[in-house]
Amino acid sequence: MTKVIIDDVAAEAGVSIKTVSRVMNREPNVRPATRQKVEEAAKRLGYRPNASARGLAGNRSYLIALLYDSPSAAYLTNLQSGVLAATQAENYGMVLQPCQYDDPHLADKILTTIRDARLDGVVLTPPLSDHRGLIDSLVDAGIPHVIVSPPATYMETSGGLCVYVDDKAAAQEMTAYILGTGLTRIAFIKGTPTHGAALQRFDGYKDALKAAGLDLDPELVKQGYFDFESGVKAAEELLALPQPPSAIFASNDEMAAGVLHVAHERGLKVPDDVSVVGFDDTPLSRQIWPALTTVRQPIRQMGGCAARMLISRIRQSGDAASTALPYELVIRHSTGGPK
Amino acid sequence: MTKVIIDDVAAEAGVSIKTVSRVMNREPNVRPATRQKVEEAAKRLGYRPNASARGLAGNRSYLIALLYDSPSAAYLTNLQSGVLAATQAENYGMVLQPCQYDDPHLADKILTTIRDARLDGVVLTPPLSDHRGLIDSLVDAGIPHVIVSPPATYMETSGGLCVYVDDKAAAQEMTAYILGTGLTRIAFIKGTPTHGAALQRFDGYKDALKAAGLDLDPELVKQGYFDFESGVKAAEELLALPQPPSAIFASNDEMAAGVLHVAHERGLKVPDDVSVVGFDDTPLSRQIWPALTTVRQPIRQMGGCAARMLISRIRQSGDAASTALPYELVIRHSTGGPK
């Protein structure tokens, strides 16, 4: 119960406190035998480094911030939980930083916050992942950062660290699945245009049509904004067409929920009259009726991966590289064919 | 850009650093004029206290922890956002602490975490709000804490700090509303039995029936556990009854979503064949079809209130008292009557 400090561990291991410090911070240049001796002593004593002392002496916080602007609650909590777990395993802490994408001074404010709180690095999440001004400021200021679901152009033009899912391949595969159920008149509801993933999903849809030898019918493509309301609006237009689609692929679950809403109001049976597909596999997709066919992204793992990459970059361990994580098609009851 | 420290503020205000410290920590015994002088100097210089230095010198973290065990994502993010805002306004920080209700060593683990991280206090959220062992440990160890939605018995028997909504009155009012639409055969799906709010909601339902001169029909009351699945199960039993209910009041939105699911599968029209009501006003309640009539709790405000009460208790400012926040009936399309 009585608190254990670095001197205790040093005494127990028979080394100086500086060596204990090296081990706790995973610094190189410690003999394996010494490292092990220190780790055992720390464990035996139940030593936990004092975060405040570390922060004060090192002029930094050992904290990373999760930057977000009102994503869906499910997305945020999953990502958060992944970041938190990874962060604690590395003797780091996580703080939450709500942001406003539209704030013209966003980049300045964030930089100030980072300096004031001596934050070690930040994780950017959609839609902030698309905020070029913010990203550029971070790069210019030399702030370590990792981007979750970056814009397509960013991935190609920079050496920045990113975590993502191959949205294009996922959308292509899902479109192919729908085609496989015998439906060819497939509508698509696009996501927010500035969001990289939105573009990729649309590309995947187009590629699948092309691969099947089908032409893209422009009247079957509607602009949405990743929210329920825009899904409703797009669905109303689509289902009022003289020749309505036999399937609607919405770029995310919330818009798909909007589509279901409109289908129900019009007395349409899903999937008999129209198939509906989403993207994300949020809890919502299981709770609406019928349960939604969708694409699962491993959000929690993406958070963990982002945190580990960021910390490794902060420590200059230098073996961090952008990572693509696997997606998965989840076939439920809003589409025909085998479940 | 160059960092401002307490000495700079002291010099600017013409006082000692100790006085600046008093002002920043809202301590008493500072002449108003002096306080103002310091506050102006701090503002002019853009002074932000160094959290690490405060923590090290004070042997505490100026951090409060939000303790939770997998509540709904919407609930967590809302509460979190309220706590975060209040906390920052008071020069405190917030950390997240996931817990496992069923862990037999939960109380010990939490106490250890609190000591290791020198946490100043904790906010308990459902279902941890009902964990007597945890609460007792916190009380015994003298750890400042605030309970969100406490068990009914706790409120009456202890001087503990709580934030809550009058669940009983809300459920009573909602039941009365359903009765007002002309329906009398109203079923009720209870929530997790150990959860105080679950009991209160059931009490409110019973009181409303009694006030209307109606007898409680035991076969119309089902046990649920605040999750989608248990809502499905309860609804299946209810709707298979020889004389099914004309309305179903689920103790939360997720269970209500389960009820809608079953109703749709059975080809029942909502609200024509059966009215459905939830509790919480999560985003889900707007995204399912038809949009759900429910009760809104001001979750975000509850978080802010809890944080302010906790910090005031930590500072021994001593004017904190348990607080009831207002609820609101949200009438949408899953019930008959005027919208």
Added chain:
DNA sequence: CTGAAAGCGCTTACAG
């Protein structure tokens, strides 16, 4: 109501 001194437990340079 206000202040001068000591010290919290680490990391940073620097040395070897």
Added chain:
DNA sequence: CTGAAAGCGCTTACAG
């Protein structure tokens, strides 16, 4: 690969 000294920016006692 390892260590001795200094100091980070606050708060805590203690004084007056």
